[in-house]
Amino acid sequence: MRQVLPAAAVRVMAEWAKQLAGIKGVLLDISGVLYDSGEGGGVPIPGSREAVEKIKASGLKLQFCTNETEATRAKFVEKLQRLGFNISVNEVTAPAPAVCRILKERNLRPHLLVHDGLVPEFDELDKANPNCVVIGDAADNFSYKNLNEAFRVLIGMENPILLSLGRGRYYKETDGLKLDVGAYMKALEYACDIQAEVVGKPAKAFFQSALAEMGVEPHQAIMIGDDIVNDVGGAQQCGLRGLQVRTGKYRPCDEQHSHVKADGYVNNLAEAVDIIVKQLHK
């Protein structure tokens, strides 16, 4: 591990750290920030368990904000607890519970194209005679047959409604890069000549619901994530500050991204939290 930071990095850190007055809440992305997913549930990123404890002890409000859709929120939180994180279900804002709320509000009966592990999240909803499609990262369930079924539901509707749990392009697993929900959302958009509604990061409403859980205004919150577009860019669009960690799917070219500039770049969550907490106590 790198111990000594180059002077330039320290100077940049100092810049964003100077602007922290008034911060009351922290939003944390999970995958790639707290832990790296993979075989056997994944591995915590060094220092991140302690960093979560440190935020909670500091008096700052904390909410986790994830686009995770491989399992139900309850199962996902259980896994994180097993990895040693101090986290509970109501601290996690995730796309599936958010989309369930929307479906209920709008009397929508979903046709699901999602991961098998996510299906129980929709147990309470009426799914007969569907009048919308919900698409999530379905991995191996993204077969031609399943995609075609979703397409036929949409093309048979007068005003097709497609709800997409996130719009990521790809993600990294231990055996390489894999297509994320965004690619398949785009496929259905093109096939039906429609626009999907995104539930999850980078949608504004999603960040707003996470902020509401904390009772904190956008300008009082800071988002920490590894995805320059969906975490950092999405948060900034919503009026929050956004930090990018150099863990998870981070690539050095992210720091020269064509249209998103993070408020700051940090090596990992532990470093970010150290700086934030230190500034608060000044």
Added chain:
Amino acid sequence: MAARRVLKAVLVDLSGTLHIEDSAVPGSQEALKRLRNAPLAIRFVTNTTKESKRDLLERLKKLEFDIAEDEIFTSLTAARNLLEQRQVRPLLLVDDNALHDFKGIPTNDPNAVVIGLAPEHFNYQMMNKAFRLILHGAPLIAIHKGRYYKKKDGLALGPGPFVTGLEYATDTKAIVVGKPETAFFLEALRGIDCKPEETIMIGDDCRDDVAGAQKAGMLGILVKTGKYRAVDEAKINPAPYLTCESFPQAVDHILQHLL
């Protein structure tokens, strides 16, 4: 004005123009014979993703059309030509029947991706394989970008949605080789000594046949057979040079007015 051009070549679409599945459009075999008596080069151009040239030829022969293999130019041929020009080795996501048109092209250690209509290949694993190749710089070549097509049991996704998904994931643009691309029409004229302005295209698809050909500088005749739907001709700007009932009427017009 248009009638005063010197006409040297005629491009003819196949499915929907000369035949619909296994039946010929009435009178079109005889009309083709009349067209052949005129001093014109003739090429048959089609967006096919499933059938090789050999399959197409077999069907046309059964329907008693007088057509030679080297007169047929398909989107698969166009894809093959592009692979040869660029000297790349493709991952071929095409129907097994179409593989015949790629015979002799090396496919080991692929550094290009070709997408046709291949539902059996459009699974998550294969899509990821294509995705990783493209991310590493392999060109994405689409036989065409059709959104969907009609099957006996209903509508089914075409290659377009899968091409679009890969374009989004990799932040690249596919090279589309079939109609209505200008390159396709120009490529079809290779080997014939004539310019787009000296060529007329006859087809049943307003966008892919007529608008595509006219954009390439040719004249376009829309026939009201095959996939034609009422007022299709109003959907493109500029309008078709001519809209007529079927292929035989299109031939009559050419013989009477364009020579």
